[in-house]
Amino acid sequence: MYDAALETLDPERLRARQLARLQAQVEAVLGANPFWTARWRTAGLTSARDLRGWDDVRRLPLLDKRALVEDQAAHPRFGTNLTFPLERYVRVHQTSGTSGTPLYWLDTQESWEWWARCWGFVLAGAGVRRDDRAFFPFSFGLFVGFWAGFEGARALGALAIPGGGQDSPTRLAAMQTLGATVLVCTPSYALHLLQVARECGIDPAALPVRVTVHAGEPGAGIPSVRARIEAGWDARAYDHAGMTEMGAYGFECEAQAGLHVNETEFIAEVIDPATGRPATEGELVLTNLGRVGSPLIRYRTGDRVRLASGPCTCGRTFARLEGGVLGRLDDMLIVRGVNVFPSAIEAIVRRFPVEEFQIEVFRAGELDEVRVLLEVDGDDGARRVQDALRAGLGIRLQVAAVAAGSLPRFELKARRVVRR
Numbered sequence: 001m002y003d004a005a006l007e008t009l010d011p012e013r014l015r016a017r018q019l020a021r022l023q024a025q026v027e028a029v030l031g032a033n034p035f036w037t038a039r040w041r042t043a044g045l046t047s048a049r050d051l052r053g054w055d056d057v058r059r060l061p062l063l064d065k066r067a068l069v070e071d072q073a074a075h076p077r078f079g080t081n082l083t084f085p086l087e088r089y090v091r092v093h094q095t096s097g098t099s100g101t102p103l104y105w106l107d108t109q110e111s112w113e114w115w116a117r118c119w120g121f122v123l124a125g126a127g128v129r130r131d132d133r134a135f136f137p138f139s140f141g142l143f144v145g146f147w148a149g150f151e152g153a154r155a156l157g158a159l160a161i162p163g164g165g166q167d168s169p170t171r172l173a174a175m176q177t178l179g180a181t182v183l184v185c186t187p188s189y190a191l192h193l194l195q196v197a198r199e200c201g202i203d204p205a206a207l208p209v210r211v212t213v214h215a216g217e218p219g220a221g222i223p224s225v226r227a228r229i230e231a232g233w234d235a236r237a238y239d240h241a242g243m244t245e246m247g248a249y250g251f252e253c254e255a256q257a258g259l260h261v262n263e264t265e266f267i268a269e270v271i272d273p274a275t276g277r278p279a280t281e282g283e284l285v286l287t288n289l290g291r292v293g294s295p296l297i298r299y300r301t302g303d304r305v306r307l308a309s310g311p312c313t314c315g316r317t318f319a320r321l322e323g324g325v326l327g328r329l330d331d332m333l334i335v336r337g338v339n340v341f342p343s344a345i346e347a348i349v350r351r352f353p354v355e356e357f358q359i360e361v362f363r364a365g366e367l368d369e370v371r372v373l374l375e376v377d378g379d380d381g382a383r384r385v386q387d388a389l390r391a392g393l394g395i396r397l398q399v400a401a402v403a404a405g406s407l408p409r410f411e412l413k414a415r416r417v418v419r420r
């Protein structure tokens with residue numbers, strides 16, 4: 001169950017709790033789970049008793065996604081990161097595959113309960129209560145995020161409303177009829193629903209939605225995106241971060257001062273991606289503590305983050321990631337010598353009345369060249385965005401206006417960067 005008292009544990013007790021849970025997990029996994037047993041034996045860890053303190057933890061090898069992809073390719077279908085026989089697992093989900101080959105991931109009864117518990121922290125952080133009605137406009141396919149959110153709403157005691165198998169106007173009608181007070185979806189889809197509502201003659205601000213919670217993309221952490229969602233729905237928009245293979249680890253509180261990492265269920269480290277040494281800004285490395293059947297220990301997420309200093313005004317003692325997930329390390333573009341993250345382009349584009357956009361990346365010799373396509377009114381609108389991009393990024397990007405409705409729309413993870 002979600003337990004609010006855990007969120008304000010003093011840091012020393014929190015660290016002790018993390019270490020004890022990790023030691024128990026290593027004890028359960030070593031010898032039973034072929035993937036981790038082989039990796040750790042190579043690294044010299046043969047018994048959970050070798051893991052005495054944090055220095056020992058930091059000597060455990062880092063893991064990257066490529067190793068998981070290779071393991072599943074070599075041992076189809078689910079790889080060797082399995083602590084129990086296959087019949088113990090009750091759920092299968094799949095990563096989105098935006099960064100290569102998708103992974104399949106299995107959960108046991110216990111780890112599925114764990115997902116629900118983790119989402120309890122996410123929803124409680126956004127102020128969701130037992131008397132709320134949470135709507136999930138999601139196709140309920142292989143993507144785990146909103147399935148787990150749905151379970152989290154149930155675990156918290158709220159009313160969970162499935163919005164699968166419906167088009168957008170039908171979903172809006174269901175939200176109206178059932179009085180949804182919470183909307184859980186990607187930031188892109190929240191913006192898209194606003195547009196559809198206007199086309200259907202529905203004023204979204206007049207609906208009882210008071211909270212929106214966003215997963216799947218970093219958008220809700222981008223101030224201009226958040227402002228558009230909040231103004232359109234007349235609600236407060238909260239960011240959340242999670243990964244299929246890792247779990248629902250990050251959430252915002254009412255202070256909306258970055259993403260808290262749920263440190264009762266995860267261990268977070270930030271490293272310099274080049275050297276692997278601890279850093280304040282760099283790559284997020286995570287360990288989950290409640291998924292014994294298929295755990296990840298010291299996993300390189302590929303997400304660039306910055307640790308906030310000082311405590312949060314909400315009273316939680318959990319670490320905070322300033323500005324949420326800042327971008328994917330492998331998404332970074334180098335345009336005429338300047339490092340540009342697609343999220344930085346989005347932050348500027350969303351300040352303007354742009355319905356949808358796309359970033360085209362061309363290879364010009366050894367260099368990336370970028371063109372931004374915008375669904376915006378007229379060349380004048382495009383020019384204003386171009387001026388703002390130049391002021392914000394320090395480089396001039398090609399910008400072109402395209403017809404309204406001509407760019408793809410996304411229900412799940414948006415793919416707005418296209419390589420030509």
Ligand SMILES: [Zn+2]
Pocket residue numbers: 253254255256257260312313314315316
């Ligand atoms: Zn807080």
